[in-house]
Amino acid sequence: MIGWLRHQKHALIAALHRLRVQPIATLLTALAMGVAISLPSGLYLALGNLGRLVGDLPAQPEISVFLDADAPAAHRQAIAGRLQQPDIAQARYVSKEDALAALSAAQDLANIAAGLTQNPLPDAWVVRSRAGSREELARVAADLARLPGVAETHLDSQWAERLQAALAIGRTGVWLLAGLFAIALVAISGNAIRALVLARRDEIQVSRLIGATDRYIRRPFLYLGALQGLLGGLAAGGVLALAGWVLRAPIERLAGLYGSTFQLLPPTEAEIAVVLGLTTLFGWLGAWLTVRRTLRQGMATR
Amino acid sequence: MIGFSQVTKRYPGGHEALSGVDLAIEQGELVFLTGHSGAGKSTLLKLIAAIERPTSGVVSVSGQNINRLSRRAVPYLRRNIGLVFQDHKLLFDRNVIDNVMLPLDIAGFERRESLKRARAVIDKVGLLKREKANPISLSGGEQQRLCIARALVSRPALLLADEPTGNLDAGYAADIMAMFRDFHQVGTTLVIATHDERAITALGGRTLHLDHGKVAEVAA
Numbered sequence: 001m002i003g004w005l006r007h008q009k010h011a012l013i014a015a016l017h018r019l020r021v022q023p024i025a026t027l028l029t030a031l032a033m034g035v036a037i038s039l040p041s042g043l044y045l046a047l048g049n050l051g052r053l054v055g056d057l058p059a060q061p062e063i064s065v066f067l068d069a070d071a072p073a074a075h076r077q078a079i080a081g082r083l084q085q086p087d088i089a090q091a092r093y094v095s096k097e098d099a100l101a102a103l104s105a106a107q108d109l110a111n112i113a114a115g116l117t118q119n120p121l122p123d124a125w126v127v128r129s130r131a132g133s134r135e136e137l138a139r140v141a142a143d144l145a146r147l148p149g150v151a152e153t154h155l156d157s158q159w160a161e162r163l164q165a166a167l168a169i170g171r172t173g174v175w176l177l178a179g180l181f182a183i184a185l186v187a188i189s190g191n192a193i194r195a196l197v198l199a200r201r202d203e204i205q206v207s208r209l210i211g212a213t214d215r216y217i218r219r220p221f222l223y224l225g226a227l228q229g230l231l232g233g234l235a236a237g238g239v240l241a242l243a244g245w246v247l248r249a250p251i252e253r254l255a256g257l258y259g260s261t262f263q264l265l266p267p268t269e270a271e272i273a274v275v276l277g278l279t280t281l282f283g284w285l286g287a288w289l290t291v292r293r294t295l296r297q298g299m300a301t302r
Numbered sequence: 303m304i305g306f307s308q309v310t311k312r313y314p315g316g317h318e319a320l321s322g323v324d325l326a327i328e329q330g331e332l333v334f335l336t337g338h339s340g341a342g343k344s345t346l347l348k349l350i351a352a353i354e355r356p357t358s359g360v361v362s363v364s365g366q367n368i369n370r371l372s373r374r375a376v377p378y379l380r381r382n383i384g385l386v387f388q389d390h391k392l393l394f395d396r397n398v399i400d401n402v403m404l405p406l407d408i409a410g411f412e413r414r415e416s417l418k419r420a421r422a423v424i425d426k427v428g429l430l431k432r433e434k435a436n437p438i439s440l441s442g443g444e445q446q447r448l449c450i451a452r453a454l455v456s457r458p459a460l461l462l463a464d465e466p467t468g469n470l471d472a473g474y475a476a477d478i479m480a481m482f483r484d485f486h487q488v489g490t491t492l493v494i495a496t497h498d499e500r501a502i503t504a505l506g507g508r509t510l511h512l513d514h515g516k517v518a519e520v521a522a
Contacts (some may be wrong), residue, residue: 003410010407206391209353210452211381212408213374 007219015223018196019231026231029192033185033232033279038239040178041267041275045240047170049264050163063141064154065125075149076123082147083125087140090128096121122151134161182282185232189225189286197221197294204295214295221291222284229283233276240267303329303460303491304350309359310515311345319345321515322359327493329459332486334502335495336520337512343495346512347462350493351383352376364459381409384453384490386463390445392437398448399424399433405456420455427451427481443474450481454490461485463494467501479505 019026067076083091094102099121104113127144131137138155145153155161197204204217248264255262267275304327311320319342327333335343348354349361352368361368363379371379392401399420406416424430427447432440437448446466453461463482467475479501486492486507496502502509509520 006412007410202391203393203395206393207404207408208377209351209380209385209391210405210408211377211379211456213377216377216408 007216011219012223014220015227018220018224019227025192025195026228029188029228030231030235032188033229033283034235034237034239036181036184036188037232037236037275037279038243040174040181041236042240042243043170043177044174045244045267047167047174050170051167052265053262063127063129063137063144065127065144066122066151066154067124068149068151069122071123071149075147079125079144079147079149082144083127087130088127089130092126094124094126096123099124134164182278185229185279185282186286186289188232189228189283190290191286192228193221193225193287194290194294196224197291217295218288218291222287225287226280226284229279229281229286230276232283233279236275236279237272303327303331303364304493305360305362306346306349307360307362309349309356309361311342311349311354312357318515320349320356323515323517325510325517327491329491330486330489332482332492332505332507333494334505334507334509335493335512336497336499336502336509338497341512342515343512344464347464347493347495350460350462351385352379377408381405381456382458382460384450384456384458384461386446386450386453386461386466388465388468390437390449392445392448392452394436394438397434397436398429398440401437401448402451402455405452409456416455420451423451423455424448426454441474443470443477446470446474446478447481450478454485458490460491461493463492463496465495465497467496467498472500475501476504 065079067079080093082088096119100113100116100119103121104110129137129140131140138161141153141155144150207217244264244266251262251264304325306323306325309320309323310318312318323346335346337343345354349356349368350363352363352371355369364382366379368379393404399417402420402424403413403416406419411419421430421433424433427450429440429444429447429451432444437445440448446469450463450466453463461482466482467478470478475498479498482492482494483505486505511518511520
């Protein structure tokens with residue numbers, strides 16, 4: 001056990017030493033990894049912030065219920081009755097005359113309204129539901145739409161819902177991207193380690209002749225891969241911090257124009273830890289795959 | 303300690319380096335392998351260290367059948383064998399003492415202990431003053447002594463040397479051979495492939511002559 005720990009320590013020190021004696025190569029590899037990782041993690045952060053923006057929207061979106069032009073009085077009565085029920089917080093009737101008057105009052109649209117020979121607008125109810133969630137709201141809207149005499153309902157929160165759906169696609173995209181870039185990470189790490197293995201062929205051969213196990217030979221390279229992955233993760237953090245710093249002022253200005261105090265949120269500590277852990281793991285994996293293959297080939301040639 | 307029974311080694315391409323070799327080397331013996339280049343001296347040593355496997359026949363070292371040794375067991379066999387190469391196989395990215403410490407590092411020794419042992423063996427081969435030097439700055443004879451130090455640092459029971467004086471002038475060669483005699487005297491088994499006739503007569507010991515893959519005992 002103590003011997004094992006000693007071997008781990010030696011390997012770690014050797015790996016750190018090798019990274020230090022090749023600062024340029026180390027830096028370039030870390031940068032390549034960092035850029036690769038910053039794409040999915042940056043997208044993840046952007047989506048998280050956008051999702052938060054949607055979550056911040058004023059609650060109680062309104063449902064517009066448009067009536068059929070030729071709806072009989074009985075249907076209109078039934079609809080008014082339905083709107084008395086406890087799931088409705090508030091309902092306001094807007095007759096087509098009121099709607100046309102409002103349209104004429106709006107300056108830009110006055111010309112259009114003046115040119116109309118007859119009123120094309122429907123009578124409508126503007127309804128505020130007690131529904132808490134988007135799903136409930138949608139159910140109430142659908143319920144109202146099924147009433148006889150209702151032409152259609154319009155949910156004002158629809159754009160938010162569409163954005164949510166788009167965000168869901170975006171999140172799936174993040175995972176796809178993350179998968180692809182994990183493969184890229186393994187490849188970058190594997191390639192960097194392969195160069196190091198080839199550069200140390202003599203040492204590997206001699207070590208084998210004097211009794212080194214494959215595990216002994218592999219160990220420093222695995223540490224190298226893991227450290228390189230960790231550095232890549234840190235580089236990604238640097239790239240994102242830089243991007244956040246650059247974007248911060250313009251985003252806050254834009255938010256200010258909309259009267260919002262929206263701010264970019266940095267990733268949480270747990271998220272940072274997960275990303276660093278994963279990059280370390282994939283760096284290690286790349287090293288493991290390469291070293292295993294290279295050592296096997298080495299055996300075959302001797 | 304070492305036994306060959308009807309050992310044949312044929313390389314891909316058909317060259318037969320050893321054909322039906324039988325031999326036995328006891329613990330503590332000093333054995334010279336002679337024969338012209340390509341007679342199979344190196345192959346014989348490689349079979350003992352499990353660097354090569356026999357095509358047929360049985361090679362046994364310290365009671366272990368080399369043929370049946372798994373890939374994982376080979377490193378542990380080699381830790382008991384000191385190897386001295388004609389081309390030294392030193393590592394030029396580290397200094398003298400670190401080269402000597404490599405086998406101890408591999409075996410998992412504590413650094414302080416391996417430093418002590420490495421110093422002792424470097425002293426024995428007369429390189430203590432050069433311990434911080436890079437081996438590339440050493441002369442051929444010094445490099446060979448360093449290679450011997452590395453082979454001996456883990457105190458192996460068996461030392462295999464392939465043409466240890468092949469590239470050295472007579473003075474250095476005599477030094478090296480004197481060193482081998484000392485190790486023989488403290489009980490190490492030595493198998494030395496060489497065609498340095500003077501060394502053989504100077505040291506005495508048993509001589510096996512290889513010719514076209516066959517071994518013949520040479521009367522002393």
